[in-house]
Amino acid sequence: MRATALATALAVLCVGSSGAHAYDVPGWSGDSRVRQVVYRQDEVVRVIAQRGFATHIALDPAEHILVVAPGDRDGWQVVANRGDHDVYLKPQLAAHDTNLEIRTDRHSYSFDLVVLPLRARFGNDDEMYRITFVYPDVEAAKTKTTDAAALVRERLDQPPRVRNSAYSMQVMPHSEDIAPTAAWDDGRFTYIRIPNNRRIPAIFRVADDDSESVVDRHMEDDVIVVHEVARRFVLRLGKEVVGLWNDAFDVDGVPPADGTTVSGVKRVLRSDGHE
Known part of the structure; x- marks a missing residue:
């Protein structure tokens, strides 16, 4: 595997916090070689690798790598492309324990790179093949967005607010089949109830x-x-x-102050990604 250097790949980065510490990543999905990490800016992730085997660090697909800086550039093969979100590691024969710093357009990452002894057993429980991340801030934002969308949907699904139910009607002879059973308005829309088993008439507005x-x-x-x-x-x-x-006709009606007559819901017009 040929290492692809970034423009600033060999820049030396500092660990973000003096209180940061390396921590072991538990296995998941029943296979200890695949690990999932909860991202924390001030913590260092320990990566355990074995000579002759590659380790894949998969960052958030929405972020883009800016800098990758290995502490031991000769003993560790590091493959990463600027703008991507994947980093591949492979310890060489002369590799020793070192660190790795990664900076993207969204996060900074610090890793301890630990190489297993030459005589380490194949398929042991320590080596790592793939590491992925979970981002609490992203998950919280997704939850907030989902909750907000559900609240809007709930409010939109609410029955229309009855502002005026003072309606009267005149049913012409032999016209009972299209006679409404109720009529009301919310100041902007008029609601006319006709049971499902009846035929639906055309509706016309009558001017003065x-x-x-x-x-x-x-x-x-x-x-x-x-x-x-x-x-x-x-x-x-x-x-x-x-x-x-x-x-009880009100010529002024109820203007939709937020672009909608539903209480608690505001209509926002967007163009080219802008409000």
Whole structure:
């Protein structure tokens, strides 16, 4: 394996904290040769390797290596590429215990490199083939994001707030099949409930001059959600006609101060990754 040097790979880095100490990494997944480390900035990770075998240090895929500095550049083969997140180690015949410093665009890492004796048994419980990291700050951020998304989803799934239920209707002859069982609004949208076993009529907004215009709407279970509030609507299906009056119409309505009528939810518009 040929070592690929970084531009500043042989720079000497200092251990971040005088109180830092090397600690052994427990095995996981039932195989002691594969280890998982909880990343802590002020701690040193002990890596135990065997001559003739490679060890893979896998950093966070989202970070990029800037500097790799081995203490014993002649006894240890270190392969890493600037911008990658993987480092490969291999002790040579003349290798001795040393250290390794890695700096990325997100974290700094300190390692104790320990080489097993020449007569070490193959497949022993000490040598390490792969080391990965878990990052508490990243996991906490993921949990926070997940919790926030769940809270928004919960609030969005809540039934619409009833601001006005003062609606009356006039059902024309033979039009009972399209007559709503309830109507209300939240100051911005109008909600018209028609049981699922009934046919869904077209809905028109009636202007002051009695002209009619089609409204935007969508269905939520057995409720027609009309994307506006008006003084009067008319429901039509063939020859069936039902008039619907908003007896407490508020011309100002309820403006969505946060871009949404759902309490506790703010709509944010993003463009090219910016708010």
